[in-house]
Amino acid sequence: MTTEKMTIHKALCELKTLDARITKCIGETEYVFANKHSNDKVNGMTVAAYCDEIKSGYQRVTDLIKRRDAIKRAVVLSNAVTKVTVGGKEYTVAEAIEMKNHGIQMLQTLLKRLERDNRAARNEANQNNGEMLEMRADEYIKSLYGNTDMKNASEDIKKTRADFIAAQTFEIVDPIGIKAEMERLEKEINGFMVDIDSALSVSNALTEITVEY
Template sequence: MEISITRSLSEIKMLNKRISRKISDSIFGGYSVGKKVMTGYDTKEDLEQTVKSDFDSVNDLIARRNEVKSAIVMSNATTKVEIAGVKYTVAEAIERKSSIEYEEHLLNRLKNTYTQIVSRVDDVNDDMNRRLDKHLETLFSKEAKTDVQQTDSVVKSFKEQNEAKLIDPIGLKTQIEKLEQKIEDFLTEVDHVLSTSNAITTINVSE
C-alpha cells in the first residue's frame, strides 16, 4: 500500500497512543486460588486466551509502527529538498532544525561579546580623552597648545599607552550578520519545505 509521508506521520502518532494505551490496559498474567481464577474470569482458559490476545495485539501494533517508521526513515535519508538555497536530505533538514539551538546559542554569545567589548572600549577611551585633556592643560599653557607638532607628539605617546582597541580576529560584526541571516533564512523556509515534501512523497507499507 502506498501512502504519503504526511499520512504515515499521522499513523505513527496514532500508533504511539494505541501502543501505550494497550500496554497499560492489557493483562499479561494472572493467578488462581484453588479452582477459582482471579476476578473477572470464569475459567483458566478464558484468562489464558485474554493474556495471549493482549500480548499478540501489543506486538502487532509495535510491528506496524516499526514498519511505518522504518519506511519513513529510509525515505527521509534519500529524499532531497532545498532550503534557503542549500540542498539537504529530509533527514539532514530535520536534524538541523532540531539542533539549530546551538547556532542560536552561538549567535547570542557572539552578540553579547561584541556588545560588551565595544562598550568597554568606548568607556575606556572616553575616560582616556578626559585624562588626556587634563594632561595637556597641565603640560602646556593655552598659548603653548598652539604648537601643533609638540601637542601631537604628546597625544600620540599618551594614546599609545592608554587607548583601548578591539581585538577581533574573526570579525565579530560580520560573523554575527552572516549567522543571523543564515538562521533566519533556514527557519523561515524549513517548515513549509518539509510539509510540502511530506505531502508529495510516498512510501510503501503493508495494508
C-alpha cells in the same frame, strides 16, 4: 506479509496514534496471573476463556508494535534519502530535521555570543576613548608638569600628551571579521527558519513510502 503505501504525512499522523494505542493496550491486559487450583472461573470467565482473552490482548499489542516499527522504519529510511531545499541549501529530510531541532540552535547561540562580544568591546572602547581619554591625558600632564595651558605648551609637553593618548587608546581587535560573520549567520539562520516548516510539510505530503511487515 502486509504491504501498504502511504505518504509520510499520513505515516507521522498514524505513528502518534499508534504510540497512544500501544500504551493503552499494554496497560489493559494482565499477561500472567495466579489462581487457586479449585477456582474454575476468573473475572466471570472460565480459566480457558480468560487465557484466550489474554492471548488475544497480547496479539493485539504485538501486532500494533510491528505496525508501528514498520512505519517508523520506512519513514526513517525515506528521510535519509529524500532531499529538500531550505534557505537555498540542499539537505536530506533527516539532516533538515536535525538542523531544525539542534543545529540551528547552536548557530543562534553563536550569533548571540558574537553580538554580545562585539557590543561589549565597542562599549569598552567608547568608554575609554574620546573625552574620557582626553581628561586622563590632561591629568597625566598635570601630574608631570603641573597646571599647563596646552595651547601655549612646549612641543615636548604636547608630544608627551600625544604619546600618552596614543598608548592608552583602545582599539577593536577583530580577528574573524565579526560584522561580516554576524551578517552571514543571521542570513543563514533567517533563511533556514523561514523555509524549514513549509519545506518539510510539502515533502511529507508528496513523498510516498511502502510499509511492509
